[in-house]
Amino acid sequence: MNARSVIRLLGTIVLHVVMYALAIIAVAPFLWMVLTSFKELGDILTFPPSWWPKVFIWQNYVDAFDAAPFGRYYLNSLVVAFAVMAGQMITCSMAAYAFARLHFWGRNVLFYLFLGTMMIPGQVTMIPSFLVLHWLGWIDSYPALIVPGLASAFGTFLMRQFFLTIPRDLDDAASIDGCGKFGVLWKIILPLARPALATLAVFTFMGVFNDFLWALIVVSSEDMRTVQLGLAIFRDRYQTDWGQLMAASVTSTLPILVVFFFAQKYFIKGITLSGLKD
Amino acid sequence: MYRELTNARRNRSDWLSALAFLSPTLVVSGAFVVFPLLFSFYLSFHTWNMFSSQATFVGLDNYRKIATSEEFWAVLKNTAVYTLGTVPVNMLISLLIAYFLNKKLAGKRLLRTAFFTPVVMSSVAAAVIWRWVYEPNFGLLNTVLGWFCIPAVNWLNDPAAAMSALIVMGVWKTFGVNMVLFSAGLQGIPDHYYEAAEIDGAGRWSRFWYITIPLLAPTTFFVLVMSVIGSFQVFDTVYVLTSGGPLGTTKVLVFYLYEHAFKFFEMGYASAVAYVMFAIIFTLTMLQTKYLKQSIHYSA
Numbered sequence: 164m165n166a167r168s169v170i171r172l173l174g175t176i177v178l179h180v181v182m183y184a185l186a187i188i189a190v191a192p193f194l195w196m197v198l199t200s201f202k203e204l205g206d207i208l209t210f211p212p213s214w215w216p217k218v219f220i221w222q223n224y225v226d227a228f229d230a231a232p233f234g235r236y237y238l239n240s241l242v243v244a245f246a247v248m249a250g251q252m253i254t255c256s257m258a259a260y261a262f263a264r265l266h267f268w269g270r271n272v273l274f275y276l277f278l279g280t281m282m283i284p285g286q287v288t289m290i291p292s293f294l295v296l297h298w299l300g301w302i303d304s305y306p307a308l309i310v311p312g313l314a315s316a317f318g319t320f321l322m323r324q325f326f327l328t329i330p331r332d333l334d335d336a337a338s339i340d341g342c343g344k345f346g347v348l349w350k351i352i353l354p355l356a357r358p359a360l361a362t363l364a365v366f367t368f369m370g371v372f373n374d375f376l377w378a379l380i381v382v383s384s385e386d387m388r389t390v391q392l393g394l395a396i397f398r399d400r401y402q403t404d405w406g407q408l409m410a411a412s413v414t415s416t417l418p419i420l421v422v423f424f425f426a427q428k429y430f431i432k433g434i435t436l437s438g439l440k441d
Numbered sequence: 442m443y444r445e446l447t448n449a450r451r452n453r454s455d456w457l458s459a460l461a462f463l464s465p466t467l468v469v470s471g472a473f474v475v476f477p478l479l480f481s482f483y484l485s486f487h488t489w490n491m492f493s494s495q496a497t498f499v500g501l502d503n504y505r506k507i508a509t510s511e512e513f514w515a516v517l518k519n520t521a522v523y524t525l526g527t528v529p530v531n532m533l534i535s536l537l538i539a540y541f542l543n544k545k546l547a548g549k550r551l552l553r554t555a556f557f558t559p560v561v562m563s564s565v566a567a568a569v570i571w572r573w574v575y576e577p578n579f580g581l582l583n584t585v586l587g588w589f590c591i592p593a594v595n596w597l598n599d600p601a602a603a604m605s606a607l608i609v610m611g612v613w614k615t616f617g618v619n620m621v622l623f624s625a626g627l628q629g630i631p632d633h634y635y636e637a638a639e640i641d642g643a644g645r646w647s648r649f650w651y652i653t654i655p656l657l658a659p660t661t662f663f664v665l666v667m668s669v670i671g672s673f674q675v676f677d678t679v680y681v682l683t684s685g686g687p688l689g690t691t692k693v694l695v696f697y698l699y700e701h702a703f704k705f706f707e708m709g710y711a712s713a714v715a716y717v718m719f720a721i722i723f724t725l726t727m728l729q730t731k732y733l734k735q736s737i738h739y740s741a
Contacts, residue, residue: 175545182541183548186555189613193558195581196570208579211587254465261462265455277466280474284674284722286695287715290484290702291477294491314469344458373563375677376695380703391565395681398569405573416566423561427554430561434618435625437667 197417200224200409207405223410227397230407233414235386236393242305243389244372247312251367252360254313259322260348264334274323281316285376293380307381308389312371318363321436325359326352358429365426366433372419390415485713490706503713513714515689516697517721519604523693524672526608527615532664535616539623540653560617568681571610572597575682600690603683607691610678615671619664626660627653666729673722694718 195214199207200223202216227233261267262274292311293302301307333355334347342350353360375391382388388396394415401407423430485503489496507513538556542549559567574581575596583593596606630653638648654661676695679685685692685700698718702711 178541178544179547182538182546182552185538186552189617190555190558191581192567192570192574192613193562195574199573210579210584212579212581212584254469257462258466261459265459265462267456267459270459277470280470282723282726283474283478284670284715284719286674286698287481287719288474288477289698290708290712290715291480292473293703294480294708295472295476297491310469311473314466314473316470319466344462348462369561373565375563375565375680376699379680379699391563391677394563394569395565398572398681405576408569409573412566412569416562419563420558420561424554427557431557431621434621 193416196409196412199405200413202406204404204406223406224414227407227410227414230401231393231397231411232385233390233393233411236388236390236415237418239305239308239387240372240390243308244368246305246309247371248364248368250309250313251315251318252364255315255318255322255363256348256353256356256360258314258319259326260344260352262319263323263326264331264347265344277316278320289376289380296381302381303383303387305387308378308387311377312367315367317437318367321363321433322356322359324436325356329355358432361426362429362432362436365429369419369423369430481712481715484709485716487709489708491708492706496709499709503710504717506710507713507717512689512692513697516692516694519689519691520673520675520693522604523608523611523675523691524669526604527611527672528665528668530608531612531616531619531668532661534612535619535664536623536657536661538616539620539627540649542620542624543627556620557617559614562614564614564677565681567614568610568678571606571613571678571682575606597683598687600688603687603691607679607682610682611672611675614678615668619668622660622664622667623657626657629660630656662729662733665733666726669725669729670722673718673725 198214198216201219201221203218203220203222206213206217258277262270296302296307296311299306301310329352333351337347337351373391374389375395378389378392379395382392394411397411398408484496486498486500487496488499488503542553542556546552577583577593577595577598580596582596587593594602596602634652634656635648638652643651674695675693676699679691679693679696680699683691685696694714695718698711698714701707701714
């Protein structure tokens with residue numbers, strides 16, 4: 164082996180060590196959460212802390228579920244996330260079809276104005292949006308958590324860009340066969356747009372499931388709390404009961420992480436597409 | 442004549458069906474984007490506690506109050522410190538990781554997933570975990586620092602340390618997003634540039650410096666703009682990790698806005714704060730576009 168290849172080998176080894184060390188730092192808080200959630204209190208409050216629990220216990224989970232209805236929180240979050248996801252798949256596809264396929268006066272101006280709304284920070288529209296829901300009598304209900312999320316400039320953009328890549332001949336053939344516009348969208352375009360729909364679905368689902376500020380504002384009763392809101396309030400109440408807190412955190416993150424591992428590809432695609440806006 | 446008629450008919454019917462296809466989106470964004478945008482502008486010139494029937498016109502008073510509020514300036518400073526603390530470090534780390542993930546590495550998928558885990562977690566859960574990491578007596582961070590003989594710090598209760606704690610967590614939580622964006626940018630650089638440079642005798646470092654960096658400039662620009670916007674809007678982690686404390690040292694813009702709107706019900710003042718925030722973010726984005734975009738000469 165000559166000097167050059169020795170250096171190259173060393174470089175490869177150092178690179179691996181550094182990258183794996185960084186990866187461990189990235190997941191360490193997460194692992195520590197999982198391990199702490201299985202520890203007894205005496206085991207948690209020891210110095211120096213040990214990674215591995217002396218005895219594995221479930222008690223923290225039992226206590227956390229006794230202290231707060233995490234099942235109900237989960238149900239709320241799932242209902243809201245699925246509703247917004249399904250709703251956006253419909254509304255964004257429809258709007259995208261209009262922007263990609265129909266001819267009407269002011270189409271491009273409207274499209275770019277709509278895209279421009281992505282520049283508006285959500286905090287600017289937050290107060291009046293709350294008031295609109297208040298006037299509608301929807302505060303502290305599912306519609307308050309769902310309806311404002313049913314339009315998305317990002318989702319419409321994503322779908323439109325994909326629709327533009329689908330050959331128009333297919334639509335024309337279908338129209339000649341007597342297919343209406345909804346029929347073209349439903350039977351021809353959407354089946355071909357599955358990858359884009361999947362990206363939109365995963366991206367929306369994750370975003371809504373993890374959202375906190377909006378739920379904090381529009382939810383007041385315990386029954387309507389989402390997982391994130393429930394967890395934040397739980398942490399306020401059980402400041403230093405680390406075992407229970409970690410059990411609650413595991414409960415509220417692990418299932419969604421599992422979902423993510425199966426849908427990682429689409430989520431990453433969504434982020435990448437957000438970088439293509441301009 | 443016939444053609445004109447069918448054309449006209451087709452255009453009209455397109456217009457009608459466009460309205461049908463767009464209506465859900467128009468109604469929702471009308472009620473929750475367009476109207477709120479205008480109404481909060483209107484509110485910013487009024488005082489209103491939401492419970493009284495009438496908002497009182499006060500002209501520019503809210504904006505004057507903001508300009509003379511010591512707390513607002515402290516909050517703005519905190520937000521700026523958070524942004525300056527997270528964005529550059531975040532971008533550097535995510536660029537380097539994306540760069541090396543693009544090389545030959547064993548277990549690339551596993552590594553990528555590990556780096557992405559913090560992004561996928563909800564910020565609330567992440568902040569709960571980090572409270573435990575920052576715990577002064579039994580926390581992970583002080584333990585690790587102890588190995589290097591660094592004395593324990595009461596991260597979340599020491600006014601001098603809390604912002605650093607927030608920044609470290611912020612970088613940890615979001616670098617994965619930028620890593621993905623940089624990865625996409627790196628994959629967009631055609632191989633033949635590197636091959637040509639290698640033939641010309643360019644080393645690894647000069648290839649990185651003279652090909653990767655310039656060709657990645659559009660991505661870097663986008664990442665910078667989005668990161669600045671994102672860090673100006675930080676809220677969840679602040680709420681759970683420090684609730685703005687200790688002594689207001691981690692109170693950031695959105696937290697201040699949230700307090701005034703939904704704790705003190707000063708809807709007019711909070712709307713003015715929201716517009717000031719909008720103006721700041723808009724100005725920062727424009728400044729970055731003006732001064733940085735022109736330095737991007739290359740495009741892949």
